Amino acid sequence: MEFRNYLTCFWPGLSELWWRGRLSALPLAIGFGIGLNSLLILKHFYPTWLDPLLVRSAWWVGVCVWICWTVKSIRELPALINPRAVTEAPDRFVEAQAAYLRGDWEATEPLLLGILAIEPRDPPALLMLSSLYRHTGRVTSAAVLLDEMRRLEIADRWQIEMDAEAARIARDAESAGEADEEAEDESASELQGDGNAADLTAA
Numbered sequence: 001m002e003f004r005n006y007l008t009c010f011w012p013g014l015s016e017l018w019w020r021g022r023l024s025a026l027p028l029a030i031g032f033g034i035g036l037n038s039l040l041i042l043k044h045f046y047p048t049w050l051d052p053l054l055v056r057s058a059w060w061v062g063v064c065v066w067i068c069w070t071v072k073s074i075r076e077l078p079a080l081i082n083p084r085a086v087t088e089a090p091d092r093f094v095e096a097q098a099a100y101l102r103g104d105w106e107a108t109e110p111l112l113l114g115i116l117a118i119e120p121r122d123p124p125a126l127l128m129l130s131s132l133y134r135h136t137g138r139v140t141s142a143a144v145l146l147d148e149m150r151r152l153e154i155a156d157r158w159q160i161e162m163d164a165e166a167a168r169i170a171r172d173a174e175s176a177g178e179a180d181e182e183a184e185d186e187s188a189s190e191l192q193g194d195g196n197a198a199d200l201t202a203a
Contacts, residue, residue, distance in 0.1 A: 005077065011032065127162065134168060134169050
């Protein structure tokens, strides 16, 4: 792994934000920035505000915490960049693909969800899951998942496939809308027919 990939590890919380987009790491990154700037200001600009011994102690505590967190981030970085490479779970994408091609949606969905539990940003699995949702009538879920996939930088190479799937989703959504309209028209016709029959009976 290239050294530049490890640069985000030297700012606590930044590696999770950069590689995974985890907002849960944002408070840590902001807190580290505030703490670092506060110590620098107290040490170099306003050294008389607090006892120098207290500032020095806080500085060394901060350095120790920073070193510990940096080591932790470096150890966890391979799992953040490529979780598939460090997991012991087998890659079941081939099984999911075979089940999908058979049209076995019930078997395909848990396999894809298991793959995404390990690597939530796996473009082929996300694309196949969106297609599965479309095939099973969950057109809205398919569209939402595809929109989320478009936000991933790693999915840029799958733009043609995403556009094709978006067209299929739009087509199925339009067909579903037309079917709903036809059903509503039939229901209205039946109600009108029942009303006419009731009028004839009353007459």
